[in-house]
Amino acid sequence: MTDRYSRQELFAPIGKEGQKKIAAKHVLIIGAGALGTGNAEAFVRAGIGKITIIDRDYVEWSNLQRQQLYSEEDAKERLPKAIAAKQRLERINSNVVIEAIVGDATARELQLIMEENKPHLIIDATDNFETRMVINDISQKYRIPWIYGACVGSYGISYVILPGKTPCLNCLLETVPLGGLTCDTAGIISPAVQMVVAYQVTEALKILVEDWKSLRNKLVSFDLWKNQHTAIRVDKVKKVTCPSCGEKPTYPYLSYDLQTKTAVLCGRDSVQIRPAVRQDRDLGELAELLAKQGIQVEKNPYLLSFTADGHRLVVFKDGRVLVHGTKDMIEAKTLYNRYLG
């Protein structure tokens, strides 16, 4: 037990002092997919004090190729990713406090986390720009660094955003990119994930041991299949007029988010519906109700699923519903209202 972190402590830029700092830190990981599981395992093995991991989805067979914390059992049981991740992480390192949240990383949810238990760092492991813009505003409002990371195919990209120092994601993007980019039509290979995870975790360790001068300070991208690697200094892109990090911030994505209730899950052929007001659902009662209509229901402690009108609907305890087999929000809402509304 005592030499658990000896190799990491031998690494001079961390040392015993750095290890103590790591053990006192709390990281929030948003998303428990490929990047989220890779990051989480690395932090837990490195002896972080606490991680909070939030994810709205459950484990499916197509995740197992690259989402390193999950097993066939998890996919069979359709365990929520946050729960399956926590179970595995606790077996890896029982000294780390792991908080799992099965839910949507909305502005409201993230602000609650910030008010209750402010983390030292936020890791982006989401699969969409809408959530990233919310993370970006949260980071600026609460003055917490965050590390952008994304990948598709054999391509990956990462950047460290430090409030008050670097440009923010809103400065870099100027607008939220529309569809196409997040949809996994191009597929993904696991080394691209691992490479982004390596960039994210390394910069994170520098932040956690407070070795600020060693940070990369560049926007980095690579294509492992095409043998390309690029790094650009983007300091000059920082805008004083930026609504997220400028002189008069309004954090536009923290209020916009409150209107979002329906979202198409990219590459999943699924629509998520979230009630306007968060309300826990009694899954037992719902199962009975559906059974009375002759509908066959599958259930675990976290979610319930059934097939109706040719679509599979998955109901989470926190009230969210996934409608599979459609990208049409109206059709999804119709089914939602028909069986659950």
Add this chain to the structure above:
Amino acid sequence: MEIIINGDKILLPESVKTVSDLLSHFQLNNKIAIVEVNLNIINKQDYEITTLSNGDKVEIVHFVGGG
């Protein structure tokens, strides 16, 4: 024209004259990207008026959303 893109020498067709043409050529015109020409980042609104010359060193990083 031959320029260096992300470290590789690339021969471009005559039709590619500006940064905007270059992004179209690589089918990146609908994506959000950061483009650096000879170590200067080009503003998005200047893509169409920024012309490229033989031997220019260009770095392109485009944003993706997956994860």
